[in-house]
Amino acid sequence: MNLRLKKSAAAVAIVLTAGLGLAACGGDDSSGAKGDTSSVGEKADTELTQENFFTEVTKAQQDAKTSHVEMAFGVGGQDIKASGDVSTGKTAADSAMSMTMTLGAQGEMEMRLIDGVLYMNMGSMSQNKFAKIDLNDKSNPLGEQYGGLLDSVDPSKQIEQMQEAVTGFEQKGDAEKLDGVEATPYVVTVDSSKLTEQLGAPGQDAAQVPETLTYTMYVGPDNLPRRILMDVAGTKMTMDYTKWGEDVTIEAPAKDQISDVDLSQMGGA
Secondary structure, three states: OOHHHHHHHHHHHHHHHHHHHOOOOOOOOOOEEOOOOOOOOOOOOOOOOOOOHHHHHHHHHHHHOEEEEEEEEEEOOEEEEEEEEEEOOOOHHHOEEEEEEEOHHHOEEEEEEEOOEEEEEOHHHHOOOEEEEEOOOOOOHHHHHHHHHHHHOOHHHHHHHHHHHEEEEEEOOOOEEEOOEEEEEEEEEEEHHHOOOOOOOOHHHHHOOOOEEEEEEEEOOOOOEEEEEEEEOOEEEEEEEEOOOOOEEOOOOOHHHEOOOOHHHHOOO
């Protein structure tokens, strides 16, 4: 596989799973999503514990429905940054996302997910337009690959999986001012063997995932996450969440911006 394509594939997979995997089910309007700011910044009624952590954080996200996300992580020795908006639906396949990724020397790549279709503008590789991948098309290797990732982070199943996988929970460190609120750091340890499907790591890839994963999650008084830090096998990831509950617009590209390039014939995206 072309090295550039391989790195792009890894980056897309991480952004899809990270952007949607820690979000919860919200409304079902995936293009012009109306969020709800009524409880953002307000003191939540329930105190967070190991037994209810993911349930309560997920409930807060369900109420807000939308957010802006900034990510930074590494792939194959390359520093990757991504930023954009996420609107979560009743399932991951119903969710919408608009992200711009900076792939170091490879330049920028724009990605949009809407109505079960993934659009990727990969610069010259996609004629400077958006390649279109139907995630429900099992005959397309890329549709099957990325569609499988979305199935693995289905929020309707995620809460129970994450909650059952928690093996450690501790409020550790001082609160930090993030997104205009005092965010309290919680160190959460999970048993990765219970999350391999959710992590999109079947077979050989699952063996590369550490036995335990540790998240440091900065959570506001409203139980909404403001920052998540992870370190997996020496690869660090930071995710910052802002603008909870604000309206977002995520639209499919215009027809004249759709490329006829078939990425599946290029060895993968």
